Amino acid sequence: MSTSKRLRSANITQGAARAPNRSMYYALGYKEEDFNKPMVGVANGHSTITPCNSGLQKLADAAIEAIETSGGNAQVFGTPTISDGMAMGTEGMKYSLISREVIADCVETCVQGQWMDGVVVIGGCDKNMPGGMMGMLRANVPAIYVYGGTILPGRLHGKDLNIVSVFEAVGENAAGRMSDDELKQIELHAIPGPGSCGGMYTANTMSSAFEALGMSLPYSSTMANVHDEKTASAAESARVLLKAIELDLKPRDIVTRKSIENAVSVVMATGGSTNAVLHILAIAHAADVEWTIDDFERVRLRVPVLCDLKPSGHFLAVDFHTAGGVPQVMKILLDAGLIHGDCITITGQTIAEILKDIPSTPSADQKVIFPIEQALYKEGHLAILKGNLSPEGAVAKITGLKNPVITGPARVFNDEQTALEAILAGKIKAGDVMVLRYLGPKGGPGMPEMLAPTGALIGAGLGDSVGLITDGRFSGGTWGMVVGHVAPEAAVGGCIAIVEEGDSITIDAHKQLLELNVPAADIIARLAAWKAPAPRYTRGVQAKFAFNASTASTGAVLDKF
Secondary structure: OOHHHHHHHHHHHHHHHHHHHHHHHHOOOOOHHHHHOOEEEEEEOOOOOOHHHHOOHHHHHHHHHHHHHOOOEEEEEEOOOOOHHHHOOOHHHHHHHHHHHHHHHHHHHHHHHOOOOEEEEEEOOOOHHHHHHHHHHHHOOOEEEEEOOEOOOEEEOOEEEOHHHHHHHHHHHHOOOOOHHHHHHHHHHOOOOOOEOOOOOHHHHHHHHHHHHOOOOOOHHHOEOOOHHHHHHHHHHHHHHHHHHHHOOOHHHHOOHHHHHHHHHHHHHHOOOOHHHHHHHHHHHHHOOOOOHHHHHHHHOOOOEOEOEOOOOOEOHHHHHHHOHHHHHHHHHHHOOOOOOOOEOOOOOEHHHHHOOOOOOOOOOOOOEOOHHHOOEOOOOEEEEEOOOOOOEEEEEOOOOOOOEEEEEEEEEOOHHHHHHHHHOOOOOOOOEEEEOOOOOOOOOOOOEOHHHHHHHHHOOOOOOOEEEEOOEOOOOOOOOEEEEEEOOHHHOOHHHHOOOOOEEEEEOOOOEEEEOOOHHHHHHHHHHOOOOOOOOOOHHHHHHHHHOOOHHHOOOOOOO
16 A cells, blocks of 8 residues: 555545645655655664664665665654663663563554554664564564674684673683683674674574564575675665565565464574574564464474574574575475475565575585484474473573483572672582572563573583573573573462472473472462562563563563453
C-alpha cells in the first residue's frame, strides 16, 4: 500500500484533518508527487554508547539513499541501546533485557503511529536484534533487518582477542596465572573498533538466526561493520524492501513455525548463544506462532554442531563469513533434510532458491564449517534441562565440556557481586555447584547476564569442574558447566529459592536433568515457609518490567496476558 493510500485511509475518516496532516509533511520538504510514494521507516540504532552501534550511521545513510533513489520516502527515527559488555557486572546490566522491550515498542509505535508502509531496522548490540524483530512483527508491514556487522578481532602476541578474552583474563589474573601488565595489554587490544562482539555470541547468533529466518539478506549476518560490503548490503536491503512493499510481503508471512525451526536449526549448527532460546520464544510470541521451550530440545536432538566457533570453539564470525557463512551451513542442513527449503524470504525467493548455487560441501581450505558426516557434535549444544529445580525448563550450553555431568554441594548467592568476590577470593573449589538466584525477569529485575563470574571461573581453570545455576542469563560469550533461565525463578517461589548452602545438586546434560537432591517432604516444608522478598524497584521501567514480565520459559515478554 502506498503512502498516499494509507494517509487517505486515515483522512477519509478524519475529514478536516487531511490538510493539517499533509501540511506537516510539506514542512519536511515533501512535494505533491511524494504522496504517491511509499513511506519507509528507517529505525536507526546508531549511538556512541557502544562499539556495537557506533558504526551504524553509515548503514542508515546508505539505506536512506537507496530508499530515495528507488522511489520511496525515508522516515528516520531512533532506537536506544544498552551495551551488555559495558554494563556487565553492574546494576546497569538489569536494563539490558528491558531494552529489548523498549526497542520493540519504539519500532511498533513509530511504524504504526506514522502509518509507514515498510521499515528497515538497523541494529548492532545484542538486544537490538530481538527488539527490532519483535517490533517489526507487531507492526506487520513489509520489513527487513540490517545487522550492523561484527567487529574485527583484536591482536596481541600474534593471537586474536575479543571481549571474552578480557573477562577470562580477569579470572586468570586473580588466580595468579597472569600478570597485571598482561591483563592491561589484553584490555587495551581486545576491541579494535566498531562492530558487535566477534564470536558466535548473542549478537552474531541472532543475526545468523534472522538470516535463516528469511528476514535479512544472504551473507549479511556475518559481514564486518568496517568492510564496504556491509554498507553495500544495507543499501541492497533497502531496495529489496521496496520490492517487498510492492508485493505486500509482510513479516508474519515469513516468520512461521517452519522458518523459526530453520532459525533454531542454524543456532544449533553454529553453536549459538543460550540467549537465542529466550529471544526466539519472544519473537514467536510476537509473530503469534506456536513455539515452546520443548521445541528447542526437539530440534537439538536431530541437528548436529557443524561450526568451530567461539566461545567454546576456536574461530570468530569474520572467519565464519570467509568460510561460507550462514548460506553454507543452511545448504548442508537442507541437503540433510534438516531445514525447510520452501520457506519464503524477504527477497521473495524461497530458502531452496537462495541456496541452489551454494556447494553442498564446505571448502576444504577452511576449518570453521564441517560436513555433516564430520560434525563436531552429533547433537545440538543448547540443552533444555528439567527436574525439581526447573520444572518449566532451564538452558545449558554443553559444547566444549569433557563431561557435562556434576553432583556437588550448593554454594548459594543472592546476587552476582558476592558470587564473583567468592570466585576471585579462591573460595569456590572444584566440585562445587554455585547457585545465583533472585536474578530472573522479576527478581533481578531484568534477568541480568553474568559473564563476570563465568569468565572468572574459566580464567581460574574451574570451567569444567564447577557447576553454576541461575534464574538469570548468561552472555553469549559464556561457556562451561553453567545452567541459566531456571524457571520458575526464585522471586516467584521457584524451587531455586529454597536451596540451602551445602545441599546436593545434580546437573546432568545427558539426562536433561537439574535436580535438588533433598527429600520431597523437606522441599515442601521449605517452600511453605518461604516468603517473597520486597521488590527491588517500585517505580520506572524496572518496576514495570518486574510487574509484567512472563517467566523465562515463555520468553520473559511483557504482553503475555
